[in-house]
Amino acid sequence: MSTFVDRLGIDRLRQWLPLTTLVILVILVGALQPVFLQPATLLQLASDTAVLFILATGVTFVIMLGGIDLSIQSMASLASVVVALTVARFGYGAFALAIGLGLLAGLLSGIAHVRLKIPSFIATLAMGGVLYSSALVISGERSIMLADAERSYQSWITGTVFGAPGVIIIGLVVLIVAHVLQAHTRFGRYSAAIGAGEPAAYASGVKVGRQKIFAFVLSGGFAALAGVVLAGRLASGSPTLAAELLLPSIAAVVVGGTAITGGVGSIWRTLVGALIISVVRIGMTFLGVNIFAQNIVFGVVLIVAVAITIDRSKIPIVK
Amino acid sequence: MSTPTTSATSALPDATPAKHVSRFRLASWAPVIVLVLLCIIIASINPNFLSFGNFVRISQAAMIPLVLGLGATFIILMGSIDLSVEGVLTLAAVILSMLVLNGANGNDYGLLAVLAVLVIGAAVGFVNGVIHVKLKVPSFMTTLGIWFIGVGAANALLGGMAIRINDPMIRGLAIERFLGFARGVWLALACLGVALVVQNYTRLGRHIYALGGGEELAALSGISVARVRIMAFMLAGVFYAIGGILAAAQLGLGNAQIGNGRLFTTVTAVVVGGTALSGGQGSVLQTLVGVLIVVVLANGMVLMGVPPSVQIGVQGLMIIAAVALSIDRKLMRIVK
Amino acid sequence: MNASSPEPVLSLINVDKRFPGVHALKQVSIDLRPGEVVGLIGENGAGKSTLMKILSGVYQHDAGEIRVGGRPTRFLDAADANSQGIGMVFQEQSLLTNLSVGENIYLGNEKQFTRFGIMNWRTLYDAAARQLAKVKVDVDPRARAEDLDFASRQMVELAKALTLEERGAGHLIILLDEPTSVLERAEIEILFARVRALKSRASFIFVSHRLDEVLELSDRIYVMKDGAVVAERNAAEADVTELHQLMVGRSLQAEYYREPLQKTYRAEIAVEAHNLSLAGAYRDISFQLHRGEILGIAGVIGSGREELTRTLAGFAPHGSGRLAVDGREVTLRSPAEAVDSGIGYIPRERRVEGLVLFLPVAANITLADLESLSRHGLIDAREERRLAISWVERLKVRTPSINTLCLNLSGGNQQKVVLAKWLNAKAKVLVLDHPTRGLDVGAKEEVYDLVRAVTTEGLAVILTSDTLEETIGLSHTVLVMRDGEITHRASANPGAKPRQVDLIGHMV
Secondary structure (H helix, E strand, O other), X not given: OHHHXXXXXXXXXXXXXXXXXXXXXXXXXXXXXXXHHXXXXXXXXXXXXXXXXXXXXXXXXXXXXXXXXXXXXXXXXXXXXXXXXXXXXXXXXXXXXXXHHHHHHHHHHHHHXXXXXXXXXXXXXXXXXXXXXXXXXXXXXXXXXXXXXXHHHHHHHHOEEOXXXXXXXXXXXXXXXXXXXXXXXXXXXXXXXXXXXXXXXXXXXXXXXXXXXHHHHHXXXXXXXXXXXXXXXXXXXOOOOOHHHHHHHHHHHHHOOOOOOOOOOOHHHHHHHHHHHHHHHHHHXXXXXXXXXXXXXXXXXXXXXXXXXXXHHHOOOOO | OOOOOOHHHHOOOOOOOHHHHHHHHHHHHHHHHHXXXXXXXXXXXXXXXXXXXXXXXXXHHHHHHHHHHHHHHHHHHOOOOOOOHHHHHHHHHHHHHHHOOEOOOOOOOOHHHHHHHHHHHHHHHHHHHHHHHHOOOOHHHHHHHHHHHHHHHHHHHHOOOOEEEOOHHHHHHHHOEEOOEEHHHHHHHHHHHHHHHHHHHOHHHHHHHHHHHOHHHHHHOOOOHXXXXXXXXXXXXXXXXXXXXXXXXXXXXEOOOOOOOHHHHHHHHHHHOOOOOOOOOOOHHHHHXXXXXXXXXXXXXXXXXXXXXXXXXXXXXXXXXXXXXXXXXXXXXXXX | OOOOOOOOOEEEEEEEEEEOOEXXXXXXXXXXXXXXXXXXXXXXXXXXXXHHHHHOOOOOOOEEEEEEOOXXXXXXXXXXXXXXXXXXXXXHHHOOOOXXXXXXXXXXXXXXXXXXXXEOHHHHHHHHHHHHHHOOOOOOOOOEHHHOOHHHHHHHHHHHHHHHHHOOOOOEEEEEEOOOOOOOHHHHHHHHHHHHHHHHOEEEEEEOOOHHHHHHHOOEEEEEEOOEEEEEEEHHHOOHHHHHHHHHOOOOOOOOOOHHHOOOOOOOEEEEEEEEEEOOOEEEEEEEEEOOOEEEXXXXXXXXXXXXXXXXXXXXXXXXXXXXXXXXXXXXOOHHHHHHOOEEEEOOOHHHHHOOOOOEHHHHHHHHHOHHHEEOOEEOHHHHHHHHHHHHHHOOOOOOOOOOEHHHOOHHHXXXXXXXXXXXXXXXXXXXXXXXXXXXXXXHHHHHHHHHXXXXXXXXXXXXXXXXHHHHHHOOEEEEEEOOEEEEEEEOOOOOOOOHHHHHHHHO
């Protein structure tokens, strides 16, 4: 049974690789730039990671099922525009509106995917187009700065609670809620089962379609929340506000060790993945890498991470 | 081990192939009908639609999506997807702008530069194919990564600037006309011709269909699946590079935003043309029809005063509608 | 005729093949002579398909020798088998339906029709037409394969196999693997006529589950059972009943099927079907299944029993008639509805539909009933652990821990986990769809023990099985189906089990 042993070894390696990578990266960057290890810098790192983490968390639910959501960056941007346009009139209601829209968009993506049987990457690519277009239209194709009076509503994002930045608190709440959903509820278990073996889950009486749609709803909702937080931090809303965040989000999920074939993964891993992405980004900034060229690194990281985490025994034909 | 679990239905005597036939015949003609109806509707609202000047505008709007769509069609025919369109196109446009006569450096390589760009397109496609086939990374993930690597590389080369193209041959693709249409349009048509030949008259083209129709069977017949896949991605890369040349010619410069939104139009055109995402069904001619649908619709919306920003949303809905109508759900028990 | 026979074109000498846990082929020796049709029969799992896969290059044999034209060889892959003159005609699914007939015939060998890389379609289609003429089928080589009926597709495959002649592959050997399963009688006769006409060009190995057809077409017949060749007969001297007995062979061993443990079933009805029909699959099916009863359904492929099983498991809702589970009338539109009605399905594709292989044992056991594990919307992990451990102990699942992925369990233990899942979900009815497929003898016996135990506790069981003897041995009642209808009902009380021959008469 040597294959059995091999498998265990590889599984263990796969499991601990992301965290090890994170630790090594932190030490490496800290050695290059000692200022990186100061509490203030680390706190800043955590704050900067929050939006990425929230986006990545949402898409983790979809990836766990073996699907993908390519509309999250458009949803987040749309949410930022909605907040910027309506916060003056609705106050805190604007946030609820934006997140409600996210849930609705996720529901529509999910229905298009499940009921019309459109592959998720194409359904969400299309939905992303619809959302982007909506954001362009309602914003008049420009970015909208928040007035000072409107910024007061953002204090739960920009302010601090007991010395901790609000955005970190939000990130922690997301972490707890998402972790409980993923690890301790029936939905989380069914997702893992569907991702790991959809026919068996179906034959065991799992309502596969319903679980999938719910995952897309979560993805849309978290994407909208990420947009809301981003709007608060940048004090503006724009149809392209989150455009650059799709790749890092998916990379965060995959780098964390969640397999894109589904079934294996957790919110904790996504947190580790998001932190890795942030540390890499900061490290590159320290090294003076052009901010646009950083996409090269993320693209490479994404492909390498997928290549490492993918379980080839599960996919006889790769398309 | 791989016995399909649908044996219950496959043994049914009423599962005659006849039903299948009419479905596909309709599916391949539906886009043409849609295109004709679209033209009639727009023309009846705004007769300007039928003017020669408008045809020229449509042809110019269609040339780049067509070239990109040709490349993407081959990938989608295999049942894969290529999201690296914008990455390859941007990289090609930027490198071209740096190698031909331009406003930023002293280079003037002319045709040689064009050749270099085509080779780069093929090389990126090769990388796509090798990662996808050898590392068994699903194509949408491979090409998602390559997409951003391509755009990132273009950005790194430019350092945030834009490079003006002064080469008359390149500019001429957009400016110079032949029989009333821009040279670039003729180039795009030539690409269509090449794509048709590859699709219908080469082993590569036929094997792409075979892979899309049933990869295991194709492999059993001695077709080298890996080779066909890699070559298809290379072919697509060359088409995207040509798209990059045309885009640079049209804009008159190379910048890192030159590819924005092009993937979306490309995928819309291919699927609206009726090429099935599941592979094996479709053709580059259908992609021509799909491109025309997308471009005519956009043109019509402009004529009717609809803001361009709405077009993206309309395209999104078109993708969903087209895929939903063309998918053969019986063949796909599990959709991911 | 045997004595004066010429050198065989293909010889298998003591060919052996093992898979983990299964001895699939045991010292199999078969000869195929020039111009001969050899029939190969056996029940599911007898080793026919493994043998065909070795001959077509999908698997390689572990021991023994294969000779083609007297020369020892082996087939590395499909292309290699082709180049050594082995052609294949499988069921209907081996043409690419999106390509033309001509392309299918020359798929992978188009190079001869290209010049400077450009395909000359006329020469390809002309050549394809010549191939089609060999099998005398009137099909346009330019037609798309999907537009052809199944019989024509079969002929095209035959034509494709004959292209090997042109490649100078020596004497042609064509494997016919269940080629008749989707054909009508008239189409079968045409196919057989073509095969007979082609005997001057090739030798054939014919695999079918329809004995009468094997007798009709073959010159000689090999009977396989449990991975070994148990008999060789000249077709002229064999008859259906004898062949069937050779296939199922083993005299019934009461002990093996735990007959002493077979208890009388209870009076309460668990499932009742009345005139149940599904277009194209089965019709007018009526039966009563009582608590504690095992109802075996016997029938050959195409008898409708597989579809009936899938209906009861929720995969293919019935079209008309009534189905009542526990007295409540139901239409089972999805497995979820079947589970809600108290039905648990143990599928033949254990590793696909039975278990989520990449989830741990515990998660698989609780998968069908997480509701009762949930407190305030959260899964009670401690209770889950406790349940999983208790099931593992009760069913004696051999696993390192309840956190082990099911992937790493042996087939028998995987099957126990599936059973544990349904017992944990308090299923009242179990649908056993070939429950012992792929298991070795020891694991089978354990499954039999468990099935007896759960019926004693009052579960009702519907059983379809690979072998008739298993059906008879386990069941209280046996239904025999043919062409979608029930043709016979037999009670199978211990000591008074029906004989296989009697049931076979109602099956074929």
